Amino acid sequence: MANRIHNPILPGFAPDASALRVGQDYYIATSTFDWWPGIEIYHSRDLVNWSWAAAPIARREMVPSEMLGNYNSGGLWAPHLSYADGLFWLVYTDVKSATAFKDTLNYVTTAPDITGPWSDPTLVTASGFDPSLFHDDDGRHYFLNMLFDWRLENPGFAGTVIQEFDPVTRRLVGKRSHFYRGTSLGVCEGPQILKKDGWYYLLCAAGGTGYMHAATVARARTLEGPFEESPFFPLLTARDDPDNPLQKSGHACFIQIGEEWYITHICARPLTRRGCCPLGRETALQKIEWVDGWPRLINGSCHPDLEVPMPRAAAQAVQLRDHSEAVHFSPASPLPPSFKTLRTPLVPEKDYSLTVRPGWLRLYGGQSLSSHHKQTLFARRWQSFRFTAETRLDFSPESFQQVAGLVLFYDTCNWIYAYVTWDEVRRSRILRVLRCDYKDFSYGSEAVPLTGAVVKLKVEVDHAQARFFHDAGEGWQPLGDVQPADHLSDDYVETRRGRCAFTGAMVGLCAQDMDARRSYADFSYFLYQER
Numbered sequence: 001m002a003n004r005i006h007n008p009i010l011p012g013f014a015p016d017a018s019a020l021r022v023g024q025d026y027y028i029a030t031s032t033f034d035w036w037p038g039i040e041i042y043h044s045r046d047l048v049n050w051s052w053a054a055a056p057i058a059r060r061e062m063v064p065s066e067m068l069g070n071y072n073s074g075g076l077w078a079p080h081l082s083y084a085d086g087l088f089w090l091v092y093t094d095v096k097s098a099t100a101f102k103d104t105l106n107y108v109t110t111a112p113d114i115t116g117p118w119s120d121p122t123l124v125t126a127s128g129f130d131p132s133l134f135h136d137d138d139g140r141h142y143f144l145n146m147l148f149d150w151r152l153e154n155p156g157f158a159g160t161v162i163q164e165f166d167p168v169t170r171r172l173v174g175k176r177s178h179f180y181r182g183t184s185l186g187v188c189e190g191p192q193i194l195k196k197d198g199w200y201y202l203l204c205a206a207g208g209t210g211y212m213h214a215a216t217v218a219r220a221r222t223l224e225g226p227f228e229e230s231p232f233f234p235l236l237t238a239r240d241d242p243d244n245p246l247q248k249s250g251h252a253c254f255i256q257i258g259e260e261w262y263i264t265h266i267c268a269r270p271l272t273r274r275g276c277c278p279l280g281r282e283t284a285l286q287k288i289e290w291v292d293g294w295p296r297l298i299n300g301s302c303h304p305d306l307e308v309p310m311p312r313a314a315a316q317a318v319q320l321r322d323h324s325e326a327v328h329f330s331p332a333s334p335l336p337p338s339f340k341t342l343r344t345p346l347v348p349e350k351d352y353s354l355t356v357r358p359g360w361l362r363l364y365g366g367q368s369l370s371s372h373h374k375q376t377l378f379a380r381r382w383q384s385f386r387f388t389a390e391t392r393l394d395f396s397p398e399s400f401q402q403v404a405g406l407v408l409f410y411d412t413c414n415w416i417y418a419y420v421t422w423d424e425v426r427r428s429r430i431l432r433v434l435r436c437d438y439k440d441f442s443y444g445s446e447a448v449p450l451t452g453a454v455v456k457l458k459v460e461v462d463h464a465q466a467r468f469f470h471d472a473g474e475g476w477q478p479l480g481d482v483q484p485a486d487h488l489s490d491d492y493v494e495t496r497r498g499r500c501a502f503t504g505a506m507v508g509l510c511a512q513d514m515d516a517r518r519s520y521a522d523f524s525y526f527l528y529q530e531r
Helices: 490-497
Strands: 004-006 018-022 025-030 040-044 051-054 075-084 087-095 104-111 122-125 132-135 141-148 157-166 171-180 189-196 199-206 214-220 247-257 260-268 282-291 294-297 307-309 325-328 361-364 376-381 386-395 402-411 414-423 428-437 440-443 448-450 454-462 465-471 477-484 506-513 520-530
Touching: 018 075, 018 247, 018 260, 025 075, 075 132, 075 189, 087 132, 122 141, 122 171, 132 189, 141 189, 157 189, 189 247, 199 247, 214 294, 247 282, 282 307, 361 376, 361 506, 376 402, 386 402, 386 506, 402 454, 414 454, 414 465, 414 490, 428 477, 506 520
Parallel strands: 214 247
Antiparallel strands: 004 307, 018 025, 025 040, 040 051, 075 087, 087 104, 104 122, 132 141, 141 157, 157 171, 189 199, 199 214, 247 260, 260 282, 282 294, 325 520, 361 520, 376 506, 386 454, 386 520, 402 414, 402 506, 414 428, 428 440, 428 448, 454 465, 465 477
């Protein structure tokens, strides 16, 4: 529709958006959890089209404890991006555990430019997650986060705390104040403050991150409070609107363009009514208005819209909605920013190479897909319910412990893998599909003998289903049965795991060597084509 923005503005796994305006530039920082490099930052001039700008957590020292061994869906949660004193400020959490305890290590880093260089991080506190910085107009700075209470008689999520922050030493000073306990919706997290017209507006996420998610607003004349709840309560939710296409809406952030106001927010799009969301939690945009000093969605309700008005300054913009990507490997070109690794960076010429065989990406076999430590895996997020991913593989395994191929991946316990390996009984290379469904392993195809080392692999994903294909020189042939693509989702994984999952489905290239680590696999291209 003309002059309308279609949601989500960041499709695919891109949650916890922290929005920031600096001059005529707009930025959004999103969570990456256990994927590396950490924290994605996107840039726009019109709020309509967003391009990747930076992944600031790109050096191992940016996560001093490293993420090796982090549990699935741990890692880098809910960043907050701000600007003050000529610097970009980024605060983020590395979440290490998820039991009665949560080890939540909150760091702060700065940069003179959004592309860096980003400073070595300073540990600020481990009292809870979802931190943010508020820079008041009197020159003072404050650090906020939700407070996690591990004591068994207490609820765990214990509201929000605030404490003054010294920007020189990058330490907390003074006394911590437990200043806001949340609302009747429960689970108060993601606190952020906006100062406007003499009021301090506290924007919080509420109700958890699932289908009961919401965003709430309270305000006070001072940071000490008391904070009064908005009459437009909640500001945003789909909890009572099960047919809304933007479910799980909450965790919002204010952003202003000219005289107009918007919020970015989390959302998810289920395949069926409150079913599985394989694209994960995405970022959407809603326009708001100020009524009697309170923010409200312009539709007059608390329910998000799939289409929202473009800012007046962007009336001529054309929204780009196809995120297809063709990657042709070359020594002259770095890997694209869409390529992510698990928990830690891969080292050029040690874990992979673009130079040893020009025109190919060589992956040196690493740990298995079950490893929480270091895998040789490059993957990119799904951004459409319908897409095809394709590659060409040259691989000469000498053992069943040497494996390489094309994988649909959620986490180390949930994936579907079309792989090549060696079969000592057949005395030939074989191609097969293996599925891991929360630690339950099963084959998704019969073994297909291969006479040559080179084979093309392809997967077609169509909403809840996926189908693999191979071409060994005789055209595309099906490989195995239809696979359950919807199982690679927070919702399905939560039913199997028994606790929350937070990421989204990925597709990528990988190689394993569970023997002497001497094998390698070469890939000549990677195509991701939305349909």
